[in-house]
Amino acid sequence: MAKRTFLPATASAGLHDGAAAPSRTLIEQTYAALRNDIIEGRLEPGSKLRIEHLRGQYSVGAGTLREAITRLASDALVTSEGQRGFRVAPIALEELEDLTRLRVQVEIEALRQSIRHGGAAWRVAVRSSYEAISALEQPIEPAHRRQWETLNVRFHETLLAGQASPWTQKVLRLLSRHGERYRRYAMGLPGSVRDVHAEHTEICELALAGHEARAALALEAHIRATPDLLAQALRSGRLVLPGGSDDASAGA
Known part of the structure:
Protein backbone atom coordinates (compact mmCIF):
# COMPACT_ATOMS: atom_id res chain seq x y z
CA MET A 1 0.00 0.00 0.00
CA ALA A 2 1.34 3.44 -0.92
CA LYS A 3 2.36 5.81 1.86
CA ARG A 4 -0.37 8.33 2.69
CA THR A 5 0.26 12.07 3.02
CA PHE A 6 -2.36 14.43 4.42
CA LEU A 7 -2.86 18.13 3.80
CA PRO A 8 -2.38 20.41 6.82
CA ALA A 9 -5.39 21.97 8.50
CA THR A 10 -6.37 25.37 7.16
CA ALA A 11 -5.49 28.51 9.08
CA SER A 12 -9.10 29.61 9.12
CA ALA A 13 -10.10 26.44 10.99
CA GLY A 14 -7.64 27.31 13.72
CA LEU A 15 -9.10 30.80 14.09
CA HIS A 16 -12.51 29.36 14.93
CA ASP A 17 -11.63 26.25 16.93
CA GLY A 18 -8.28 27.05 18.52
CA ALA A 19 -5.37 24.64 18.84
CA ALA A 20 -7.63 21.60 18.69
CA ALA A 21 -8.66 22.25 15.08
CA PRO A 22 -5.49 21.01 13.30
CA SER A 23 -5.47 17.84 15.43
CA ARG A 24 -9.16 17.19 14.81
CA THR A 25 -8.74 17.72 11.07
CA LEU A 26 -5.85 15.25 10.96
CA ILE A 27 -7.89 12.68 12.88
CA GLU A 28 -10.76 13.12 10.39
CA GLN A 29 -8.39 12.67 7.45
CA THR A 30 -6.81 9.58 9.01
CA TYR A 31 -10.22 8.12 9.81
CA ALA A 32 -11.38 8.67 6.22
CA ALA A 33 -8.21 7.13 4.76
CA LEU A 34 -8.37 4.07 7.02
CA ARG A 35 -12.08 3.63 6.34
CA ASN A 36 -11.52 3.81 2.60
CA ASP A 37 -8.67 1.28 2.77
CA ILE A 38 -10.87 -1.11 4.80
CA ILE A 39 -13.75 -0.82 2.32
CA GLU A 40 -11.44 -1.24 -0.67
CA GLY A 41 -9.79 -4.29 0.90
CA ARG A 42 -6.31 -2.79 1.09
CA LEU A 43 -6.57 -3.44 4.82
CA GLU A 44 -7.84 -7.01 4.63
CA PRO A 45 -10.73 -8.33 6.71
CA GLY A 46 -9.43 -9.88 9.92
CA SER A 47 -5.97 -8.31 9.62
CA LYS A 48 -4.34 -6.82 12.71
CA LEU A 49 -3.97 -3.03 12.85
CA ARG A 50 -0.46 -2.49 14.18
CA ILE A 51 0.02 1.10 15.31
CA GLU A 52 3.77 1.18 14.69
CA HIS A 53 3.36 -0.06 11.15
CA LEU A 54 0.42 2.23 10.39
CA ARG A 55 2.27 5.30 11.72
CA GLY A 56 4.72 5.07 8.84
CA GLN A 57 2.03 4.09 6.36
CA TYR A 58 -0.23 7.06 7.10
CA SER A 59 2.44 9.52 8.27
CA VAL A 60 0.66 10.38 11.52
CA GLY A 61 1.33 9.91 15.21
CA ALA A 62 0.18 7.04 17.39
CA GLY A 63 -2.39 9.19 19.20
CA THR A 64 -4.03 10.28 15.95
CA LEU A 65 -4.18 6.69 14.74
CA ARG A 66 -5.75 5.45 17.97
CA GLU A 67 -8.42 8.17 17.79
CA ALA A 68 -9.22 7.28 14.17
CA ILE A 69 -9.26 3.53 14.88
CA THR A 70 -11.53 4.06 17.89
CA ARG A 71 -14.00 5.85 15.62
CA LEU A 72 -13.85 2.92 13.19
CA ALA A 73 -14.53 0.57 16.10
CA SER A 74 -17.66 2.57 16.94
CA ASP A 75 -18.69 2.06 13.28
CA ALA A 76 -18.08 -1.70 13.74
CA LEU A 77 -15.56 -1.65 10.88
CA VAL A 78 -12.84 -2.49 13.42
CA THR A 79 -12.97 -4.90 16.34
CA SER A 80 -11.17 -4.44 19.66
CA GLU A 81 -9.16 -7.27 21.20
CA GLY A 82 -8.88 -5.78 24.68
CA GLN A 83 -5.22 -5.27 25.54
CA ARG A 84 -4.13 -6.90 22.27
CA GLY A 85 -5.13 -4.04 19.98
CA PHE A 86 -7.47 -3.89 17.00
CA ARG A 87 -8.33 -5.87 13.88
CA VAL A 88 -10.26 -5.06 10.72
CA ALA A 89 -13.74 -6.51 11.15
CA PRO A 90 -14.17 -9.80 9.28
CA ILE A 91 -16.72 -10.20 6.51
CA ALA A 92 -19.04 -13.14 5.87
Whole structure:
Protein backbone atom coordinates (compact mmCIF):
# COMPACT_ATOMS: atom_id res chain seq x y z
CA MET A 1 0.00 0.00 0.00
CA ALA A 2 1.34 3.44 -0.92
CA LYS A 3 2.36 5.81 1.86
CA ARG A 4 -0.37 8.33 2.69
CA THR A 5 0.26 12.07 3.02
CA PHE A 6 -2.36 14.43 4.42
CA LEU A 7 -2.86 18.13 3.80
CA PRO A 8 -2.38 20.41 6.82
CA ALA A 9 -5.39 21.97 8.50
CA THR A 10 -6.37 25.37 7.16
CA ALA A 11 -5.49 28.51 9.08
CA SER A 12 -9.10 29.61 9.12
CA ALA A 13 -10.10 26.44 10.99
CA GLY A 14 -7.64 27.31 13.72
CA LEU A 15 -9.10 30.80 14.09
CA HIS A 16 -12.51 29.36 14.93
CA ASP A 17 -11.63 26.25 16.93
CA GLY A 18 -8.28 27.05 18.52
CA ALA A 19 -5.37 24.64 18.84
CA ALA A 20 -7.63 21.60 18.69
CA ALA A 21 -8.66 22.25 15.08
CA PRO A 22 -5.49 21.01 13.30
CA SER A 23 -5.47 17.84 15.43
CA ARG A 24 -9.16 17.19 14.81
CA THR A 25 -8.74 17.72 11.07
CA LEU A 26 -5.85 15.25 10.96
CA ILE A 27 -7.89 12.68 12.88
CA GLU A 28 -10.76 13.12 10.39
CA GLN A 29 -8.39 12.67 7.45
CA THR A 30 -6.81 9.58 9.01
CA TYR A 31 -10.22 8.12 9.81
CA ALA A 32 -11.38 8.67 6.22
CA ALA A 33 -8.21 7.13 4.76
CA LEU A 34 -8.37 4.07 7.02
CA ARG A 35 -12.08 3.63 6.34
CA ASN A 36 -11.52 3.81 2.60
CA ASP A 37 -8.67 1.28 2.77
CA ILE A 38 -10.87 -1.11 4.80
CA ILE A 39 -13.75 -0.82 2.32
CA GLU A 40 -11.44 -1.24 -0.67
CA GLY A 41 -9.79 -4.29 0.90
CA ARG A 42 -6.31 -2.79 1.09
CA LEU A 43 -6.57 -3.44 4.82
CA GLU A 44 -7.84 -7.01 4.63
CA PRO A 45 -10.73 -8.33 6.71
CA GLY A 46 -9.43 -9.88 9.92
CA SER A 47 -5.97 -8.31 9.62
CA LYS A 48 -4.34 -6.82 12.71
CA LEU A 49 -3.97 -3.03 12.85
CA ARG A 50 -0.46 -2.49 14.18
CA ILE A 51 0.02 1.10 15.31
CA GLU A 52 3.77 1.18 14.69
CA HIS A 53 3.36 -0.06 11.15
CA LEU A 54 0.42 2.23 10.39
CA ARG A 55 2.27 5.30 11.72
CA GLY A 56 4.72 5.07 8.84
CA GLN A 57 2.03 4.09 6.36
CA TYR A 58 -0.23 7.06 7.10
CA SER A 59 2.44 9.52 8.27
CA VAL A 60 0.66 10.38 11.52
CA GLY A 61 1.33 9.91 15.21
CA ALA A 62 0.18 7.04 17.39
CA GLY A 63 -2.39 9.19 19.20
CA THR A 64 -4.03 10.28 15.95
CA LEU A 65 -4.18 6.69 14.74
CA ARG A 66 -5.75 5.45 17.97
CA GLU A 67 -8.42 8.17 17.79
CA ALA A 68 -9.22 7.28 14.17
CA ILE A 69 -9.26 3.53 14.88
CA THR A 70 -11.53 4.06 17.89
CA ARG A 71 -14.00 5.85 15.62
CA LEU A 72 -13.85 2.92 13.19
CA ALA A 73 -14.53 0.57 16.10
CA SER A 74 -17.66 2.57 16.94
CA ASP A 75 -18.69 2.06 13.28
CA ALA A 76 -18.08 -1.70 13.74
CA LEU A 77 -15.56 -1.65 10.88
CA VAL A 78 -12.84 -2.49 13.42
CA THR A 79 -12.97 -4.90 16.34
CA SER A 80 -11.17 -4.44 19.66
CA GLU A 81 -9.16 -7.27 21.20
CA GLY A 82 -8.88 -5.78 24.68
CA GLN A 83 -5.22 -5.27 25.54
CA ARG A 84 -4.13 -6.90 22.27
CA GLY A 85 -5.13 -4.04 19.98
CA PHE A 86 -7.47 -3.89 17.00
CA ARG A 87 -8.33 -5.87 13.88
CA VAL A 88 -10.26 -5.06 10.72
CA ALA A 89 -13.74 -6.51 11.15
CA PRO A 90 -14.17 -9.80 9.28
CA ILE A 91 -16.72 -10.20 6.51
CA ALA A 92 -19.04 -13.14 5.87
CA LEU A 93 -22.17 -13.82 3.90
CA GLU A 94 -24.01 -14.50 7.16
CA GLU A 95 -23.28 -10.95 8.32
CA LEU A 96 -24.41 -9.52 4.98
CA GLU A 97 -27.69 -11.41 5.24
CA ASP A 98 -28.21 -9.95 8.71
CA LEU A 99 -27.41 -6.44 7.49
CA THR A 100 -29.78 -6.95 4.56
CA ARG A 101 -32.68 -8.04 6.77
CA LEU A 102 -32.24 -4.94 8.92
CA ARG A 103 -31.93 -2.65 5.90
CA VAL A 104 -35.13 -4.04 4.44
CA GLN A 105 -37.04 -3.48 7.68
CA VAL A 106 -35.82 0.06 8.28
CA GLU A 107 -35.46 1.33 4.72
CA ILE A 108 -38.82 0.13 3.44
CA GLU A 109 -40.69 1.89 6.24
CA ALA A 110 -38.59 5.03 5.71
CA LEU A 111 -39.46 5.01 2.01
CA ARG A 112 -43.17 4.62 2.75
CA GLN A 113 -43.05 7.55 5.16
CA SER A 114 -41.09 9.65 2.67
CA ILE A 115 -43.63 9.02 -0.07
CA ARG A 116 -46.48 9.96 2.28
CA HIS A 117 -44.89 13.07 3.79
CA GLY A 118 -42.19 14.24 1.38
CA GLY A 119 -43.07 17.59 -0.14
CA ALA A 120 -42.06 19.44 -3.27
CA ALA A 121 -38.51 20.06 -2.03
CA TRP A 122 -38.06 16.34 -1.38
CA ARG A 123 -39.25 15.50 -4.89
CA VAL A 124 -36.83 17.99 -6.43
CA ALA A 125 -33.96 16.60 -4.34
CA VAL A 126 -34.76 12.99 -5.27
CA ARG A 127 -34.89 13.85 -8.97
CA SER A 128 -31.60 15.75 -8.72
CA SER A 129 -29.78 12.94 -6.91
CA TYR A 130 -31.15 10.40 -9.39
CA GLU A 131 -29.92 12.43 -12.37
CA ALA A 132 -26.47 12.80 -10.77
CA ILE A 133 -26.00 9.06 -10.24
CA SER A 134 -27.48 8.24 -13.65
CA ALA A 135 -24.57 9.98 -15.32
CA LEU A 136 -22.14 7.42 -13.86
CA GLU A 137 -23.97 4.10 -13.98
CA GLN A 138 -24.69 3.39 -17.62
CA PRO A 139 -22.55 1.34 -17.03
CA ILE A 140 -20.46 1.85 -13.88
CA GLU A 141 -16.82 2.09 -14.93
CA PRO A 142 -14.20 0.76 -12.46
CA ALA A 143 -12.40 4.13 -12.49
CA HIS A 144 -15.61 5.86 -11.34
CA ARG A 145 -16.69 3.37 -8.69
CA ARG A 146 -15.64 5.48 -5.70
CA GLN A 147 -17.47 8.51 -7.08
CA TRP A 148 -20.47 6.31 -7.85
CA GLU A 149 -20.50 5.03 -4.25
CA THR A 150 -20.71 8.60 -2.98
CA LEU A 151 -23.60 9.37 -5.33
CA ASN A 152 -25.29 6.07 -4.48
CA VAL A 153 -25.28 6.91 -0.77
CA ARG A 154 -26.63 10.38 -1.58
CA PHE A 155 -29.42 8.95 -3.75
CA HIS A 156 -30.57 6.51 -1.08
CA GLU A 157 -30.34 9.07 1.73
CA THR A 158 -32.26 11.63 -0.31
CA LEU A 159 -34.90 9.08 -1.24
CA LEU A 160 -35.53 8.39 2.44
CA ALA A 161 -35.20 11.96 3.68
CA GLY A 162 -38.90 12.76 3.36
CA GLN A 163 -39.56 11.16 6.74
CA ALA A 164 -38.84 13.02 9.97
CA SER A 165 -36.63 10.61 11.94
CA PRO A 166 -32.95 11.66 12.18
CA TRP A 167 -32.15 8.36 13.93
CA THR A 168 -33.43 6.43 10.94
CA GLN A 169 -30.91 8.21 8.74
CA LYS A 170 -28.11 7.56 11.23
CA VAL A 171 -28.86 3.83 11.38
CA LEU A 172 -29.11 3.57 7.59
CA ARG A 173 -25.82 5.45 7.16
CA LEU A 174 -24.07 2.91 9.40
CA LEU A 175 -25.60 -0.01 7.52
CA SER A 176 -24.56 1.57 4.23
CA ARG A 177 -20.92 1.76 5.36
CA HIS A 178 -20.91 -1.98 5.92
CA GLY A 179 -22.85 -2.76 2.77
CA GLU A 180 -20.25 -0.90 0.74
CA ARG A 181 -17.63 -3.52 1.67
CA TYR A 182 -19.76 -6.24 0.09
CA ARG A 183 -20.84 -4.21 -2.94
CA ARG A 184 -17.19 -3.96 -3.92
CA TYR A 185 -17.02 -7.73 -4.33
CA ALA A 186 -20.40 -7.98 -6.06
CA MET A 187 -19.52 -5.27 -8.57
CA GLY A 188 -16.28 -7.05 -9.43
CA LEU A 189 -17.89 -10.40 -10.22
CA PRO A 190 -17.14 -11.54 -13.78
CA GLY A 191 -20.12 -11.93 -16.04
CA SER A 192 -22.51 -9.97 -13.85
CA VAL A 193 -25.50 -8.69 -15.86
CA ARG A 194 -27.19 -6.70 -13.11
CA ASP A 195 -28.60 -3.37 -14.32
CA VAL A 196 -28.31 -1.11 -11.28
CA HIS A 197 -29.39 1.92 -13.27
CA ALA A 198 -32.68 0.25 -14.21
CA GLU A 199 -33.24 -0.61 -10.54
CA HIS A 200 -32.65 2.99 -9.45
CA THR A 201 -34.87 4.29 -12.24
CA GLU A 202 -37.76 2.05 -11.19
CA ILE A 203 -37.46 3.00 -7.52
CA CYS A 204 -37.23 6.72 -8.29
CA GLU A 205 -40.15 6.83 -10.72
CA LEU A 206 -42.46 4.76 -8.50
CA ALA A 207 -41.61 6.84 -5.42
CA LEU A 208 -42.17 10.16 -7.16
CA ALA A 209 -45.43 8.87 -8.64
CA GLY A 210 -46.62 8.01 -5.14
CA HIS A 211 -46.92 4.26 -5.77
CA GLU A 212 -45.99 3.32 -2.23
CA ALA A 213 -46.42 -0.47 -2.32
CA ARG A 214 -44.73 -0.94 -5.70
CA ALA A 215 -41.85 1.37 -4.76
CA ALA A 216 -41.33 -0.61 -1.54
CA LEU A 217 -41.18 -3.90 -3.46
CA ALA A 218 -38.71 -2.43 -5.97
CA LEU A 219 -36.49 -1.13 -3.16
CA GLU A 220 -36.54 -4.48 -1.36
CA ALA A 221 -35.51 -6.32 -4.54
CA HIS A 222 -32.72 -3.77 -5.03
CA ILE A 223 -31.42 -4.25 -1.47
CA ARG A 224 -31.49 -8.04 -1.74
CA ALA A 225 -29.72 -8.17 -5.11
CA THR A 226 -26.18 -7.89 -3.71
CA PRO A 227 -26.38 -10.76 -1.19
CA ASP A 228 -28.15 -12.90 -3.81
CA LEU A 229 -25.34 -12.32 -6.32
CA LEU A 230 -22.65 -13.05 -3.74
CA ALA A 231 -24.38 -16.23 -2.56
CA GLN A 232 -24.57 -17.49 -6.15
CA ALA A 233 -20.89 -16.66 -6.71
CA LEU A 234 -19.86 -18.48 -3.54
CA ARG A 235 -21.86 -21.58 -4.49
CA SER A 236 -20.30 -21.66 -7.95
CA GLY A 237 -16.77 -21.14 -6.62
CA ARG A 238 -16.34 -17.83 -8.44
CA LEU A 239 -15.73 -15.99 -5.16
CA VAL A 240 -14.06 -16.53 -1.80
CA LEU A 241 -14.48 -13.77 0.78
CA PRO A 242 -11.06 -12.91 2.26
CA GLY A 243 -10.77 -13.15 6.02
CA GLY A 244 -14.38 -14.26 6.31
CA SER A 245 -16.67 -17.17 5.52
CA ASP A 246 -16.88 -18.64 2.04
CA ASP A 247 -19.67 -20.98 3.06
CA ALA A 248 -22.49 -20.28 0.64
CA SER A 249 -24.97 -21.79 3.05
CA ALA A 250 -24.25 -19.16 5.69
CA GLY A 251 -27.29 -16.98 6.15
CA ALA A 252 -28.97 -18.40 3.04
